[in-house]
Amino acid sequence: MNPKDVLLTFPELLLWFPLISGLIAFVLKKGDHAKKWALTSSFITVGIVAASLFFTDQKYFNFNNVSYFWMPSLGSSFALMYDGMGRMLCLLTAVSFPLVFLSTYTNDYKKPHSFYGLMLLTQSGLMGVFCAMDALVFYFFWELALIPVYFLSSIWGGEKRIQATFKFFVYTFAGSLLLLIGIIYVYLHTPEGTFSLRAFMEAKLPPGKEKVAFWLFFIAFAIKMPVFPFHTWQPDAYEQSPTGVTMILSGIMVKMGVFALIRWLVPVFPYATQMFSNIVVVLAxxxxxxxxxxxxxxxDLKRLVAYSSIAHIGLMCAAVFARAESGVEGVMIQMFNHGINIIGLWIVVNAVEKYWGTRKISELGGLANTSPTLTIFLVIIALANIALPLTNAFVGEFLMFNGLFAYGKWTTAIALISIILAAVYTLNMIQKVFYGPVRAHYPLAGVTRLDKGAVVALSIIVIIIFVLGVYPKPLIELTMSTVGAFMNKVHGL
Known part of the structure; x- marks a missing residue:
């Protein structure tokens, strides 16, 4: 097949299909039609991404890149590129949504057509963020991914959803405003007067102005990851959002910030990155x-998982700014692995809350007696989350610490304390919730069977954990070209 005969490239398919699917879901108001459609369309998206993985060779270049005029008067083109990092994160996005829909399939939502429509619009926005090569296009999809989450959290969230969503809105709105100011600021200094990534990397910014632009971009991305001290919105948002939305927030959306560091921040501001790397590493x-x-x-189980996610993202941020090749390789594969593992943890939390009516660790105990299957899944996923050898997170975490060690031995020694702490709070949670004394007040204490959807989703996650734990080579090879380009830019300055 000739690439020129293809009507749509893979990036376009990954944008348009979830977008159109979401619009279709809005009109499916009868019964559970919207739910079934969302699940079906999410599997089709997985198929599109799976097909795209076979077209990695340069001879298929036209399948994976597209650029046409969008706002020519401003020098902005609708430019998308499907490189290794983009493929990996689009794969994570595609795989995550059916896992979410399967594991929450029995959850009841008011106006399900609106809920699933907004979820699919979020998926479209995420795909756009990971493929965009024009700053305005990147910003457009950045907002498209965030806006549906405001409505999802404020309509279908918990009792304190309004306060949590307002805090989330204030933080993300401030970050988006800073990002837009930074984009315009750099655009005014580009030699071509365009918003392309290449033009941004060639922008003639004096050292003082580059420092200002660096912080405008960095704060916007730090809020999204989030990195200390811009993290305070996250635990409240995770606790009050519907579990399915929380899975997307922690599994994929935080990766937008890490991705943006590698794609937009460091390559565009290499001198400022070198100057401020110490500050960022210390914060992380x-x-x-x-x-x-x-x-x-x-x-609270939700808050425990939320804070553990902040710790993992902090390591990724530190490894990026350590600017060592092994560390960046670790970040690449850990973005995928962390997304899979954290979604698995949220599925377990959702099951615990659904069947036992509480998320309080102090009110739980002996769950292994009533649900041994859930216990097995939880133990495997929790141990993967703390990077036990032979699980998927081990390789990425080892590479990140190796890169951080090249940056500074004492910094690495301090960062390694987090591994000990992670083991402590994870094993403590497992012991108290699943192996502690049996509580008699469970609303459904006799429940022993999980929903079929949750079992399927957790089984897929466990398979991924062991396969990538033993054989991480596919992810490393997929992102190798992106790592090489990143390191060339860092060392070329």
Missing amino acids: VTGMIYASCIAWMQD
Whole structure:
């Protein structure tokens, strides 16, 4: 087949199909038609991404890149590129949504057509973020991914959803405003007067102005990851959002910030990155220790998982700014693995809350007696989350610490404390919730069977954990070209 005969490239398919699917879901108001359609369309998206993985060779270049005029008067083109990092994160996005829909299939939502429509619009926005090569296109999809989440959380969230969503809105709106100012600021200094990534990397910014632009971009991305001290919106948002939305927030949306560091921040501001890397690494490592300590003290399962996620993202941020090749390789594969593992944890939390009516660790105990299947899944996923050898997170975490060690031995020693803390709060949670004394007040204490959808989703996650734990080579090879280009830019300055 000739690439020129293809009407739509893979990036376009991954944008348009979820977008159109979401619009269709809005009109499916009868019964559970919207739910069934969302699940079906999410599997079709997985098929599109799976097909795209076979077209990695340069001879299929036209399948994976597209650029046409969007706003020519401003020098902005609708430019999309489907490189290794984009493929990997689009794969994560595609796989995550059916896992979410399967594991929450028996959950009841008011106006399900609106809920699933907004979820699919979020998927379209995420795909756009990971493929965009024009700053305005990137910003457009950045907002498209966020806006549906405001409505999902404020309409279908918990009792304190309004306060949590307002806090989430204030943080993300401030970040988006700073990002837009930064984009315009750099655009005014581009030699071609365009918003393309290449033009941004060639922008003639004096050192003082580059420092300002760096912080405008970095704060916007730090809020989204989030990195200490821009993290305070996250635990509340995770706790009050519907579990399915929380899975997307923690599994995929936080990766938008890490992705943006690698795609947009460091390559565009290499001198400022070198100058401020010490500050960012200190913030990231501080956040790792702080979040791990707070997670240790939590009595709510959702908040415990939320703070553990902050610690993991802090390590990714530190590894990016350490600017060592092994560390960046680790970040690439850990973005995927962390997304899979954290979704698995949320599925377990959703099952615990659904069947036993509480998320409080102090009110739970002996769940292994009533649900041994859930216990097995939880133990495997939790141990993967703390990077036990032979699980998927081990390789990425080892590479990130190796890159951080090349940056600074004492920094690495302090960061390694987070591993000990993670083991402490994870094993403590497993012991108290699943192997502690049996509580007699469970609303459904006799439940022993999980929903079929949750079992399927958790089984897929466990398979991924062991396959990538033993054989991570596919992810490493997929992102190798992106790592090489990143390191060339860092060392070329």
